[in-house]
Amino acid sequence: MIFLHTDKKLIMKLELLVFNPFQVNTYLLYDETGQCLVLDPGCSGHREEEILKKTIRDKGLQPVMCVNTHCHVDHILGNGFVFETYGLAPVFHPLALPFYEAVEGQARMFGLESVLVPPHGDFIKEGDMVSFGNSRLRVIYTPGHADGSICLISRDHRLVLSGDVLFRDSIGRTDLQTGDFDTLMQSIHQKLFTLEDDYRVYPGHGPDTTIGYEKLNNPYVGIF
Numbered sequence: 001m002i003f004l005h006t007d008k009k010l011i012m013k014l015e016l017l018v019f020n021p022f023q024v025n026t027y028l029l030y031d032e033t034g035q036c037l038v039l040d041p042g043c044s045g046h047r048e049e050e051i052l053k054k055t056i057r058d059k060g061l062q063p064v065m066c067v068n069t070h071c072h073v074d075h076i077l078g079n080g081f082v083f084e085t086y087g088l089a090p091v092f093h094p095l096a097l098p099f100y101e102a103v104e105g106q107a108r109m110f111g112l113e114s115v116l117v118p119p120h121g122d123f124i125k126e127g128d129m130v131s132f133g134n135s136r137l138r139v140i141y142t143p144g145h146a147d148g149s150i151c152l153i154s155r156d157h158r159l160v161l162s163g164d165v166l167f168r169d170s171i172g173r174t175d176l177q178t179g180d181f182d183t184l185m186q187s188i189h190q191k192l193f194t195l196e197d198d199y200r201v202y203p204g205h206g207p208d209t210t211i212g213y214e215k216l217n218n219p220y221v222g223i224f
Contacts, residue, residue, distance in 0.1 A: 012135050012157045014202065015059070017052060020044040021112075022074035025204055027161060028055065033133030036061035038088070039152070039161060040069055040204060041078030044112065049081045064132050067124070068092040069163025069204060070149040071099035072176070073106035073115065080116025089121035093141065096148025097123075099177075124150065137161070140191050144184025145172030151192065153199075160201045160211070166192055168201075168209035171220045188221055 015028040024042030036056065043052045056063060066088040068076050079090045092100065099106070100120060107115045124130065126141040130152060137152040145164045149172075152161040164172035166188055174181040192201075197212025214221065 010134065010156050012154065012159075014159075015055060016202075017043075017055060019048045019052075020074055020077055021110075023205055024074045024077075025202070025206075026052070026078070027202060028059075028061065029132065029135070029137075029161075030059070030061050031133040031135045034060055034062050035133035036063045037130065037132045037135075037137075038063050038066045038082055038086075040075040040163070041066060041082045042075055043078035043081060049078065049085075052078065052081070053085060063088055065130065066090045066121075067130060067152070068096065068100075069151065069161065070146045071096040071103065072146060072164070073103050073110065073112065075163070075204060076100070076103060077107075077112070077115060080118050083118035084116070089119055091121040091124050093125055093139075093148040093150050094123040095143070096146070099146065099148065126150075142187035142191050143178075144174060144180055144182075144187045146176060147178040149187075153195070158196070158199050160192060160195065160199050162192065162201050162203045164204040166201060166209075166214060166218075167203045167205060168207050168214070169218055170206075171218070172204075185221065193221075 011032050017026045019042035026042045027039040030036040043049045063086045066082045128139040130137045140151050142151045142165045195211050199211040201209045
């Protein structure tokens with residue numbers, strides 16, 4: 001499914017693909033140049049890899065960057081395929097590196113097939129800009145679900161790619177390694193809920209939502 005966002009002459013399209021047993025939302029973001037950002041490639045196995053490859057080919061896209069919102073295994077299963085197919089080393093926050101280096105152990109714990117772990121690219125951190133074509137997304141650091149968790153924001157297109165920080169009617173788990181409920185609440189209230197209500201949120205799992213809806217309806221975030 002494609003969502004179209006426009007602001008004056010700026011155009012951004014977003015393609016959602018849902019992969020692996022954890023139902024991870026993998027996003028392809030692209031604009032009128034055809035350049036494409038791959039966010040959280042969760043494709044696992046040949047069939048899902050071919051779906052990702054076919055979608056990119058059919059839309060005539062040129063992947064230029066691969067970004068991980070965090071490095072839990074379900075969000076990075078396709079990093080190796082993206083690296084081998086498009087030559088893109090994944091980029092992520094430096095505090096996510098311990099998870100990235102332990103991904104093979106994570107995969108075994110969940111009974112997943114062996115995971116190809118490519119060399120990572122440059123680190124990205126709070127305030128950095130992620131660019132493709134004529135589009136730019138700002139990085140904000142949002143720990144609490146896991147160290148190294150980031151969200152990407154576009155003010156031009158009024159959207160947030162929230163990883164596993166904020167979901168429709170829910171929040172990211174805080175019972176995993178480096179998870180912390182109070183830290184996650186700070187990330188949501190101080191980073192995401194300072195955005196205007198009309199910002200649309202595209203999470204790492206499940207349907208999209210808006211900042212305004214979550215302020216009013218999310219049972220986990222308290223009174224805002």
